Amino acid sequence: MKRVFKLGLLLALVLLLGAGAAVFWWLQRPLPLGGPSVELSIESGTPPRQIAQAWVDAGVRVPPRLLYEWFRWSGEARKIRAGSYEIRTGETPVSLLRMMVRGDVTLATVRMIEGWNFRQLRAELAEAEALVPSTVAMNDAELMAALGMPGIAPEGRFFPDTYSYHKGATDLSVLQRAHRAMQGRLEAAWAQRDASTPLKSPDEALILASIVEKETGQADERGKVAGVFVNRLRIGMPLQTDPTVIYGLGAAFDGNLRKRDLQADTPYNTYTRRGLPPTPIAMPGKASLLAAVKPEATKALYFVSRGDGTSVFSTNLGDHNRAVNKYQRGIGRDTPR
Structure with missing residues (x-):
């Protein structure tokens, strides 16, 4: 009996040593990646399981449970620091965790501004420090195909934020992160939408949010501006918003929006066409996304700028025209927005 017990104990010890050796071997082996590099931004307070x-x-080809158990078993999981990280071929589980604990974050940043259109975004990426311009020869359609979104218009699909990256990273990798960020923000906003919204999809919410972003000079007016547009959508009234017309003019816009521009029918002319334009017109931020799906309750159908960043809201055309006369000095005197 004792011999059997000793034999079992010896066998258990051998298995344990074998398992330990396998774990040690795995910890020192390069992680398999889905590409030459993998990038990830970790927000403060993200649990280790979610980080794994x-x-x-993002592209590390191992079971997430394996990474999580390594983080947990090491005793270092709670020391992981927020930041933007990039790993390349040859990185091991040990060096990955060490990098996150030390906070070896990326070395350069590019800023995408709320309200920018895609043309402005591409220009900024082209000038970013030490960012490889891998998309410079691509047109918009080719770029979106490279991002795995063939046939999708790029406008508004990237979340405006400051993105960190290792010097030598590609502009495509930054765009991938910005797109994932926008998808996450949009899904989160759509989940909070008002039950009575006339918007039929997250894409429609994104389009409206982009208009709100361009029409709002005062942050605390976003909800009310969105409320005006939602009221118009509900009753089938044209949105009549200048930024969509300007967007439709593209590079031809010289800073002066003329009456003939408002009367020329294009897919983006919300004076001549009812409903939302076919695509977003800019990159909306988080506040505009939330305003689009949860607008402020208002009876207003009109608003006009005072010229100081704030607006006057009106429930009827007569009051609106008086506000236009007062604050715009005859500019668009009889034209509602």
Whole structure:
């Protein structure tokens, strides 16, 4: 009996040593990646289990449970620092965790501004420090195909934020992160939408949010501006918003919006066409996304700028025209917005 017990104990010890050796071997082996590099931004307070899953979602080809158990078993999981990280071929589980604990974040940043259109975004990426311009020869359609979104218009699909990256990273990798960020923000906003919204999809919410972003000079007016547009959508009234017309003019816009521009029918002319334009017109921020899906309750159908960044809201055309006369000095005197 004792011999059997000793034999079992010896076998258990051998298995344990074998398992330990396998774990040690894995910890020193390069992580398999889905590409030459994998990038990830970790927000403050993200749990270790989510960090492990995020690395796998970003392109690390290992079971997320394996990464999580390594983080947890090491005793260092709670020391992981927020930041933007990039790993390349040859990185091991040990060096990955060490990098996050030390906070070896990326070395350069590019800023995408709320309200920018895609043309402005591409120009900024082209000038970014040490960012490889891998998309410079691509047109918009080719770029979106490279991002895995063939046939999708690029406008408004990237979240405006400051993105960090390792010097030598590609502009495509930054755009991938900005697109994932916008998808996440848009899904989160859509989940909070008002039950009575006339918007039929997250894409429609994104389009409206982009208009709100361009029409709002005062942050605390976003909800009310969105409320005006939602009221118009509900009753089938044209949105009549200048930024969509300007967007439709593209590079031809010289800073002066003329009456003939408002009367020339294009897919983006919300004076001549009812409903939303076919695509977003800019990159909306988080506040505009939330305003689009949860607008402020208002009876207003009109608003006009005072010229100081704030607006006057009106429920009827007569009051609106008086506000136009007072604050715009005859500019668009009889034209509602």
